[in-house]
Amino acid sequence: MESFDTSERLSCSVEITLKVIGGRWKVLILRELFIGIKRFGELHRALHGITQKMLTQQLRELEQDGIINRHVYLQVPPKVEYSLTELGETLKPILDAMHEWGLMYLDKR
Amino acid sequence: MESFDTSERLSCSVEITLKVIGGRWKVLILRELFIGIKRFGELHRALHGITQKMLTQQLRELEQDGIINRHVYLQVPPKVEYSLTELGETLKPILDAMHEWGLMYLDKR
DNA sequence: TTCCATAGTAACTTTTTGGGTACTATCTTA
DNA sequence: TAAGATAGTACCCAAAAAGTTACTATGGAA
Numbered sequence: 415m416e417s418f419d420t421s422e423r424l425s426c427s428v429e430i431t432l433k434v435i436g437g438r439w440k441v442l443i444l445r446e447l448f449i450g451i452k453r454f455g456e457l458h459r460a461l462h463g464i465t466q467k468m469l470t471q472q473l474r475e476l477e478q479d480g481i482i483n484r485h486v487y488l489q490v491p492p493k494v495e496y497s498l499t500e501l502g503e504t505l506k507p508i509l510d511a512m513h514e515w516g517l518m519y520l521d522k523r
Numbered sequence: 524m525e526s527f528d529t530s531e532r533l534s535c536s537v538e539i540t541l542k543v544i545g546g547r548w549k550v551l552i553l554r555e556l557f558i559g560i561k562r563f564g565e566l567h568r569a570l571h572g573i574t575q576k577m578l579t580q581q582l583r584e585l586e587q588d589g590i591i592n593r594h595v596y597l598q599v600p601p602k603v604e605y606s607l608t609e610l611g612e613t614l615k616p617i618l619d620a621m622h623e624w625g626l627m628y629l630d631k632r
Numbered sequence: 633t634t635c636c637a638t639a640g641t642a643a644c645t646t647t648t649t650g651g652g653t654a655c656t657a658t659c660t661t662a
Numbered sequence: 663t664a665a666g667a668t669a670g671t672a673c674c675c676a677a678a679a680a681g682t683t684a685c686t687a688t689g690g691a692a
Contacts, residue, residue, distance in 0.1 A: 427625025428550045428618055434628070436545055438650065441537045454669055465651060470670060480632065490659035491668035501631065508624055509537055511617045516536025519543070522610065523589065547680065563639055574681060579640060599689040600638035 434479050435505065439464055439472045444502070444509065447482060451497040481505070543588050544614065548573055548581045553611070553618060556591060560606040590614070 435441055439461060446452055446460050458469055473496060476482045481502040487493040544550055548570060555561055555569050567578055582605060585591045590611040596602040 427629060428554075428621045430625040430628060431621040432545065432550065436541065441541065445537075455667090458669090465653095466670065467652085467672095468650065471650090486669095490657085491666085492658085492670075494669060501628070504624065504627070508617070508620045511620055512537045512540040515613065515617055516539040518613070519539060519610070520536060564637090567639090574683095575640065576642090576682085577680065580680090595639095599687085600636085601640080601688090603639065 431508065434476075434481065435509070437472065437475075439468060440476060441509065441512075443469075443472055443476065444481070444498075444505065447496060447498050447502070448506065448509075451495050454494045454496070457496065476502075540617070543585075543590065544618070546581065546584075548577060549585060550618065550621075552578075552581055552585065553590070553607075553614065556605060556607045556611070557615065557618075560604050563603045563605070566605065585611075 435444070442461055442464075443457060446457055452460070454469070454473075457473075458464065458466065461469065473482065473484070477484050480499055483497045483499055485495045485497070487495070544553065551570050551573075552566060555566055561569070563578070563582075566582075567573065567575065570578065582591065582593070586593050589608055592606045592608055594604045594606070596604070
């Protein structure tokens with residue numbers, strides 16, 4: 415039983431993951447993108463209550479963290495598609511586990 | 524391949540998990556408690572930089588969420604021990620997965 | 633009789649995060 | 663020639679999270 419070790423460095427790696435998926439909207443955005451490629455407007459409509467500013471901001475952060483791709487079509491009106499990178503796909507087991515745990519937690523309380 | 528479903532409710536369960544383990548100090552506190560039972564002062568010394576107020580606050584939240592136990596010994600000077608509950612122990616796979624992912628992420632960038 | 637140790641609390645300030653409103657560019661369609 | 667659609671940006675404000683400093687109680691040891 416190693417894993418989730420005691421050293422400072424290792425503990426920080428949990429925090430890194432938390433930083434990448436944390437925040438008000440990121441897991442919701444990721445959920446949409448796990449379904450498939452989405453345009454900006456589709457995401458905007460899917461995430462009830464998010465403002466354009468917040469959506470843009472969260473998408474930029476996910477892009478900078480290498481979790482999603484941003485594909486701009488040079489046309490008017492603009493068309494921008496977002497999708498998961500390979501790295502982004504690797505978050506699935508974690509999000510699944512968190513999903514399961516959340517359900518179990520709700521059930522127990 | 525179900526899991527990490529698309530419905531609003533299910534997505535929220537990921538957010539619930541995030542709420543329980545999120546924040547500046549909780550995963551660090553949990554790491555210490557996965558090692559074993561710890562007194563308040565031990566946690567305070569182990570978590571470099573945390574203030575007493577923040578430690579108390581985070582411990583109270585974890586306790587209210589059913590993740591940790593607080594055992595008060597009626598003696599002076601006071602002695603209070605913190606430990607994981609059964610529910611708290613079930614977070615291990617998630618924290619392990621986040622730990623692994625964080626390491627992999629650091630490696631790839 | 634004063635000091636020390638432990639596990640806190642109270643009141644306040646700073647930092648971070650999130651949100652609201654208004655505005656932009658450009659091609660197409662009516 | 664004016665309106666509509668898309669994917670944003672700029673600027674400002676509110677709320678939440680985190681941090682700082684000072685303070686408390688109590689029994690035992692020096």
